Amino acid sequence: xxxxxxxxxxxxxxxxxxxxxxxxxxxxxxxxxxxxxxxxxxxxxxxxxxxxxxxxxxxxxxxxxxxxxxxxxxxxxxxxxxxxxxxxxxxxxxxxxxxxxxxxxxxxxxxxxxxxxxxxxxxxxxxxxxxxxxxxxxxxxxxxxxxxxxxxxxxxxxxxxxxxxxxxxxxxxxxxxxxxxxxxxxxxxxxxxxxxxxxxxxxxxxxxxxxxxxxxxxxxxxxxxxxxxxxxxxxxxxxxxxxxxxxxxxxxxxxxxxxxxxxxxxxxxxxxxxxxxxxxxxxxxxxxxxxxxxxxxxxxxxxxxxxxxxxxxxxxxxxxxxxxxxxxxxxxxxxx
Amino acid sequence: xxxxxxxxxxxxxxxxxxxxxxxxxxxxxxxxxxxxxxxxxxxxxxxxxxxxxxxxxxxxxxxxxxxxxxxxxxxxxxxxxxxxxxxxxxxxxxxxxxxxxxxxxxxxxxxxxxxxxxxxxxxxxxxxxxxxxxxxxxxxxxxxxxxxxxxxxxxxxxxxxxxxxxxxxxxxxxxxxxxxxxxxxxxxxxxxxxxxxxxxxxxxxxxxxxxxxxxxxxxxxxxxxxxxxxxxxxxxxxxxxxxxxxxxxxxxxxxxxxxxxxxxxxxxxxxxxxxxxxxxxxxxxxxxxxxxxxxxxxxxxxxxxxxxxxxxxxxxxxxxxxxxxxxxxxxxxxxxxxxxxxxxxxxxxxxxxxxxxxxxxxxxx
Numbered sequence: 248x249x250x251x252x253x254x255x256x257x258x259x260x261x262x263x264x265x266x267x268x269x270x271x272x273x274x275x276x277x278x279x280x281x282x283x284x285x286x287x288x289x290x291x292x293x294x295x296x297x298x299x300x301x302x303x304x305x306x307x308x309x310x311x312x313x314x315x316x317x318x319x320x321x322x323x324x325x326x327x328x329x330x331x332x333x334x335x336x337x338x339x340x341x342x343x344x345x346x347x348x349x350x351x352x353x354x355x356x357x358x359x360x361x362x363x364x365x366x367x368x369x370x371x372x373x374x375x376x377x378x379x380x381x382x383x384x385x386x387x388x389x390x391x392x393x394x395x396x397x398x399x400x401x402x403x404x405x406x407x408x409x410x411x412x413x414x415x416x417x418x419x420x421x422x423x424x425x426x427x428x429x430x431x432x433x434x435x436x437x438x439x440x441x442x443x444x445x446x447x448x449x450x451x452x453x454x455x456x457x458x459x460x461x462x463x464x465x466x467x468x469x470x471x472x473x474x475x476x477x478x479x480x481x482x483x484x485x486x487x488x489x490x491x492x493x494x495x496x497x498x499x500x501x502x503x504x505x506x507x508x509x510x511x512x513x514x515x516x517x518x519x520x521x522x523x524x525x526x527x528x529x530x531x532x533x534x535x536x537x538x539x540x541x542x543x544x545x546x547x548x549x550x551x552x553x554x555x556x557x558x559x560x561x562x563x564x565x566x567x568x569x570x571x572x573x574x575x576x577x578x579x580x581x582x583x
Numbered sequence: 584x585x586x587x588x589x590x591x592x593x594x595x596x597x598x599x600x601x602x603x604x605x606x607x608x609x610x611x612x613x614x615x616x617x618x619x620x621x622x623x624x625x626x627x628x629x630x631x632x633x634x635x636x637x638x639x640x641x642x643x644x645x646x647x648x649x650x651x652x653x654x655x656x657x658x659x660x661x662x663x664x665x666x667x668x669x670x671x672x673x674x675x676x677x678x679x680x681x682x683x684x685x686x687x688x689x690x691x692x693x694x695x696x697x698x699x700x701x702x703x704x705x706x707x708x709x710x711x712x713x714x715x716x717x718x719x720x721x722x723x724x725x726x727x728x729x730x731x732x733x734x735x736x737x738x739x740x741x742x743x744x745x746x747x748x749x750x751x752x753x754x755x756x757x758x759x760x761x762x763x764x765x766x767x768x769x770x771x772x773x774x775x776x777x778x779x780x781x782x783x784x785x786x787x788x789x790x791x792x793x794x795x796x797x798x799x800x801x802x803x804x805x806x807x808x809x810x811x812x813x814x815x816x817x818x819x820x821x822x823x824x825x826x827x828x829x830x831x832x833x834x835x836x837x838x839x840x841x842x843x844x845x846x847x848x849x850x851x852x853x854x855x856x857x858x859x860x861x862x863x864x865x866x867x868x869x870x871x872x873x874x875x876x877x878x879x880x881x882x883x884x885x886x887x888x889x890x891x892x893x894x895x896x897x898x899x900x901x902x903x904x905x906x907x908x909x910x911x912x913x914x915x916x917x918x919x920x921x922x923x924x925x926x927x928x929x930x931x932x933x934x935x936x937x938x939x940x941x942x943x944x945x946x947x948x
Contacts, residue, residue, distance in 0.1 A: 252695040256926065263926050432704065492595075507704070508936055510631075565598040565810040567633020569946040575925035 260469025260515075261574030265478075284482060285405050286327035286465065289397060296399065298333035300324060301392040309356070309386060311430045313422070313442030316389055317356035319517060321363035321371075322446045323468070324393040329451040330464045330520070332403040333395030338364060339373040341390035346381040356387065367446035369393070401455070407462040408483035412551040413529045415522040417450060417536055418443070418544035419495040420472050424514035425503050438499045445518035450539045454520075457535060459528035465521050470574040473512040475521060476549075476559050477573045486556035489549035489571060491564045513574045523551065592809030593632075601814040602637045608821040609641035617643045617773055618820050619909050621763060622780035623650030623937025624808050630946035632810040642817060645772070645909035648762055648865060649780050651727035652679045652935035653907055656863045658895035659724075659755045660685035665890040666722040666753060667698040673721045675709035678702040680724055682925075682934045686896040706731075706738040706752075713742070713750035722884050725752045730782040732756040732873055733847035736854035739875070739882050751884035756855065756873035759783050760791055762865055767799045772909055776802040776820035778813070781835050786851075788843030789833040796829045806834040854879055863931060864904025903930035906939050913943035920944060 256263040273279065287300035304320040314322075321338065328335045340360065344353070364371050426442040428434075447466060455461060463483070467475035472494075480487050496511050504511050518541060524532055529547060536542035549561075559571040591597075609616055620626055626646045629635065635644060648654050664685045667674045674690065681691045681702070694700040699719075703709050706723050713721035725735045735752060742750045759780055767774055779792050784805045792803045802823035806816030812834060819832050833839055851873065860872025875883040884890070901923070902916040913919050913932065923929035925941055932940035 252692060254691060254695055262924075266926070561633075563632045563810075564593045564595065565632050565634075565637065565814075566595050567636045567810075569630060569633040569636070572945050575945070 259574055261474050263575070265573070284478070286330040287333065287395070289331060296397040298328050298331045298395040298397055299392070300327040301390065302327060303388060303390040305385070305388050306427060307385060308427070308430050309352070311427045311442055312439050313426055314444035314517075315356055315359055316387060317358075317360040318363035319444050320389040320391045321360050321367070321369075322444050322517060324391040325367045325369060325446045325448050326466045326517075326520075328393050328395035329446075329448040330403070330466055331397065332401040332451065332455060332461075332464065333397045334452075335367060335369045335393055335395040335448050337370050337372045338391055338393045340371055341374065342376045343384050343388040343390075344376065344378045345384040345386050346378055348386050353387065363446065367448055403461060403464050405463055405465055405479045405482040408479055408485050408523045408551050409462055409525070410485060410551050410554055411526055412462055412523040413526050413547050414476070414487070414489075414549040414551070415524070415529065415533060415536065415545060415547050416472070416495065417520050417539075417542040419497045419500070420467070420516055420519060421496060421500045421504065421511035421514035423517040424471070425500045429503065434503065436499060436503065440497070440499050440503070443516055443518035445541055447518065447520050447541065450536060450541045451520065453535045453539050453542075454522055454532055457528075457531050459524060459531060461522060461524045461528075461532070463521070463523035467516050467519055467521055469515050471511070471513040471515060472521065473510070473559070473571045474573045477557075477571065479521075479523070480559050481557040484555055484557060485551045486553045486558040486560070487549055488552045489559065489561040491561050493546055493548050495544050495546050512571065526550075592807070592811040594811060597811050598637065598814050601811065601818050602639075605642060605814070605818050605821050606639040608818070608825045609639055612641060612825070615641045615643050616775045616821055616824055617645060618776045618778055618817060619645050619647045619766065619772070619774050620778040621647035621649040621759060622778075622783070623653065623935065623939075624782065625778055625780070625813065626650070626939050627937055627942050628808045628810070628813060630942040632813075634810060634813055637814070638817065642821065644817075645912075646906070646939040647766060647909055648862060648907040649728070649759060650932065650935050650937040650939070651731065651757070652683055653903065653931045653938045654757065654862045654864070655683065655726050655755050655931065656861045656895070657684070657686055657897055658861070658892070659726075659753075660689070661892045661895055662885070662890050663690060663722075663724045663753055664688050664693055665892050666724075666884060666888060667693045667700055669720065669888065671719050673699045673701060673712060673716065673719050674724065675701045675703045675712050675721055676724050677704075677726070679935045679937075680726065682928055683931045684898060684928060686893055706735045707741070710738050710742055710747060710750050713747050714745070717749060720749050720751060720888070722751045722753055722888070725754045725756055728757055728759050728780070728783050729786040729847075729851065732855065733786060733850045736850040739854050739879050740850070742882060743879065748881065750882060751888060752875065752882055753884040754873065754875050755860070757860060757862065758857070758871055758873065760787075760794070761868055761871040762862065763792070763795060764799065765865070765868065766908065767795055767801045769908070774801060774909075775824050776804070778816050778820070779803050779805045779831075781805060781807050781839065784835065784839045784843070786844050786847045788841050789831055789839055790841045791843065792831050796831050800829045802829045803831040804834055805831070805839050807838070862907075864907040898929045901930040903932045903940075906932050913940040914947075916940070
């Protein structure tokens with residue numbers, strides 16, 4: 248086998264992506280980055296704590312039920328900032344356009360970017376546009392970077408999960424990945440599945456507003472809830488037990504997954520946050536989350552059961568136990 | 584799709600009650616009962632729901648050769664790769680085939696190097712692709728058992744009636760009852776009962792397994808894929824064994840009849856003819872494959888395309904064959920989770936979503 252080739256799986260967010268990061272990208276660029284593999288880096292500057300992040304968007308199709316590549320690119324970066332507890336302040340936008348792309352569609356995408364930024368209360372402050380010859384890119388790719396500010400004393404990181412922490416999610420999983428795939432593959436569904444693409448800074452503010460200890464926030468995007476929890480288990484050196492019966496999953500998503508042999512635990516989300524917090528704080532946090540429009544379906548889905556191991560296990564709906572591993576290979580390419 | 588429909592087959596108390604019944608039937612017997620689930624979808628379900636953790640130690644579930652991708656030999660992958668390398672050719676394949684290693688490459692690698700390989704969910708999608716690209720050849724690697732073969736047969740007939748001449752099938756379809764006969768008489772395996780493949784049974788009927796009970800004295804149960812189906816199937820097998828009976832029982836009557844699907848069987852008979860075929864791990868098994876009939880030979884990639892294929896080389900150290908025969912559990916292969924992972928699979932069983940090694944890696948470690 249030829250090990251020199253970059254495969255689509257290297258961009259899946261799963262195990263191959265991690266290998267590429269750990270074996271090539273991180274050691275060549277920086278050693279261990281200040282982001283410590285969190286969604287955003289935290290930088291101290293003259294007494295101000297800043298969060299800084301960047302993300303590129305190549306989703307296909309560019310328009311899908313519930314959103315398009317534009318609001319996805321804004322929300323994704325806002326969410327990466329929110330996941331370290333930062334208040335998003337400013338965003339930059341880099342556009343790579345394919346020769347022959349439509350100005351009308353570009354206009355529509357830009358308008359949704361503006362609306363998404365307004366909704367989250369963030370300014371788009373800088374940008375760049377490049378055009379490449381036809382066939383050298385697929386219509387439009389977008390990069391966004393974002394800066395946010397972090398309150399003193401707030402320490403949220405994928406490395407902070409503690410034994411006893413309850414794991415909360417703000418609603419049903421798998422909607423984004425299945426919405427994009429259904430559109431791309433032309434699946435005709437009785438009920439349209441819409442992407443959950445949304446800015447999470449508002450609900451994160453509500454989560455943090457009670458002043459309780461929150462240890463980890465993480466948005467389960469590519470690789471889904473399973474991969475994200477496994478990352479956190481490794482990063483915090485703890486073991487996690489999930490309860491399958493309590494996982495919120497919409498019926499239509501469950502149905503498509505059953506038919507196509509996909510596991511919703513591995514399907515991407517773009518408007519979901521996993522919250523790790525001590526058991527005594529769960530009720531208060533859950534109550535505030537459920538009051539937020541993006542959190543009406545919030546539920547406790549598992550807990551941190553022991554130190555060490557880096558394992559995720561799941562009690563299945565019928566009471567069996569099984570392991571949960573990271574996504575391997577490409578379940579659904581170009582989902583964001 | 585109505586998800587409430589699934590719920591009754593995922594009822595915790597029902598499954599626990601059945602497991603308790605299995606415990607009573609197998610307890611105090613002195614030696615364990617060994618049941619083989621032939622179908623890869625059952626294997627996946629057993630791992631996914633943690634069924635083994637609910638069963639008493641007196642029940643051994645072993646996985647059989649029913650994962651279509653897994654039993655496809657290296658030489659077939661080499662021919663699929665050779666198709667992808669032909670100029671002006673699109674290979675339209677089920678996604679599972681992408682990562683299966685050939686002798687020195689895979690379809691995934693060929694795509695990364697520039698070959699035009701598309702993932703489709705049905706052979707009809709491949710035919711549509713051919714209709715849309717009249718200047719190109721579209722090759723569909725036809726793998727799978729009696730379940731996928733009728734759709735391929737229908738697609739070939741449709742290509743003929745629509746006059747689409749740039750569509751080809753690289754055919755490796757297989758039938759499942761013959762290898763089950765071979766496995767049932769293997770003394771090393773000591774199979775006490777078969778969980779028969781459910782989708783296959785929907786096509787060929789529960790009756791197709793009667794010879795196994797009659798001639799080989801092996802209890803058989805046709806059962807579905809939900810956890811309560813599987814647990815009920817195990818319970819029915821344990822009951823047959825403890826009562827000294829061997830017959831074919833159908834737990835899955837909501838989808839499977841005694842005679843099967845007449846229309847699908849007719850399609851199979853019209854387009855295919857039984858042929859000897861090679862199985863990974865099991866070797867050549869007489870009359871266990873499906874070959875495209877002479878009258879449809881223009882669609883047979885094997886007979887019409889100039890395929891240059893290297894001498895197939897089995898990966899060194901890979902024990903897929905032993906895993907497929909149920910002789911060892913995936914973790915007993917020295918390559919498992921070390922040299923062979925889903926990212927860099929050595930053998931096919933680590934690739935397919937229905938492969939025992941992939942299931943053990945994903946759910947079992």
